[in-house]
Amino acid sequence: MNSNYLSSKPRYEILDGLRGVAAIVVVLYHLMECYPGNIISIYFAHGYLAVDFFFALSGFVLGYAYDDRWKTSQNKNGMTLWHFFKRRLVRLHPMVIFGATVGVCMFYYTGDIELFGKVNETVWWVVLIHALLMILMIPLPPSMDIRGWGELTSIDGPVWTLMFEYAANILYALFLRHLSKISLGFLTAFCALLTADCCLHLNLWGLLKSDWNSYSVIGGFVFTTEHVYIGYVRLLYPFLIGLLLSRLGKTIKIERGGFLYASLMILAVLCVPVLGGGNRLIDGIYQLCCILFAFPLILSIGAGSQLRGKKTSRLCIFLGQISFPLYITHYPIIYMHTSWAQRHLDLPLGTHIMVGICTLIMSLALAWAAFKLYDEPVRNWLTKNWLKK
Secondary structure, eight states, X not given: OOHHHHXXXXXXXHHHHHHHHHHHHHHHHHHHHTXXXXXXXXXXXXXXXXXXXXXXXXXXXXHHHXXXXXXXXXXXXXXXXXXXXXXHHXXXXXXXXXXXXXXXXXXXXXXXXXXXXXXXXXXXXXHHHHHHHHHTTOOOOGGGOSXXXXXXOSSSTTHHHHHHHHHHHHHHHHTGGGSOXXXXXXXXXXXXXXXXXXXXXXXXXXXXXXXXXXXXXXXXXXXXXXHHHHHHHHHHHHHHHXXXXXXXXXXXXXSSOHHHHHHHHHHHHHHOOOOSTTOHHHHHHHHHHIIIIIHHHHHXXXXXXXXXXXXXXXXXXXXXXXXXXXXXXXXXXXXXXXXXXXXXXXXXXXXXXXXXXXXXXXXXXXXXXXXXXXXXXXXXXXXXXXXXX
């Protein structure tokens, strides 16, 4: 294979930085989840929408990085399907393995509360089997849950999004890359209808059965028909609109402060309190507008603007480097935080704030260490000894 193909294209550093900002909001959102009452509806209430933003970023980056690299009659030295999948495995899977390891190490430290009632009764070899199944990207039904939340991946919850990410990669390689811009536009419009189906609770196909997440895109993390549908709804429109934007080249250029403005926009979108009170439709309309319009706008600003100043560039590089490790490794720490918080709800507010800050610091430190000491060296070794061969 041509060595020029193996070299990376210039990165969109602002998009890397935005990915890191969104990942930090995800951690803060999960820190709030463990408390009773309406706390999560006030602070970082829409942090879960960061997943939809990640899918939009993924679509844009895949289109930019690979659309013109495929092997064709005009490009004999281009990329084959096998080389594409190898590159994606090298990019994504080392951290999946690391996340499984962290999840196994911390599993039994979280079993002292009712929420995680299955932890203490789970034998050690079952934990290891679950970790292996997670590494193999095999989803598990609620009946096989070993924590108590019924997640697809009891070892490390957020890995459910990686299962959909891999599905997007497969769809792109086998089908989406062949579509014209017009065909891709029509498909994107149809998937916008699917997003409206969830956010407005149209229930066009009769698949939306739960009440707690009605008028919302919350879901995808349980292996049921309803959640699998919601998961693909959350994946398809964001991924397709990102891919379409990369092909159209429709970006918005802000001469100065592009990263700052885009970061403030993503923070504002994800931190808005739940809207409408008892009227869920209002908040559903808000989520729909965020996914259909706000995220593509932020993506266009991030892709079209340029960084000015070495400090901002270094910040974006740092945020981009820790974004994926932070997203993959923070949840086992959140399990521990949730267990502590549930057992000490009567402690002063200041104590909970202190523990929350410490949990965030630990998550950031683990993510940075995972990137520098594990992810970067492992991917470099795999690139040298596997990809280039």
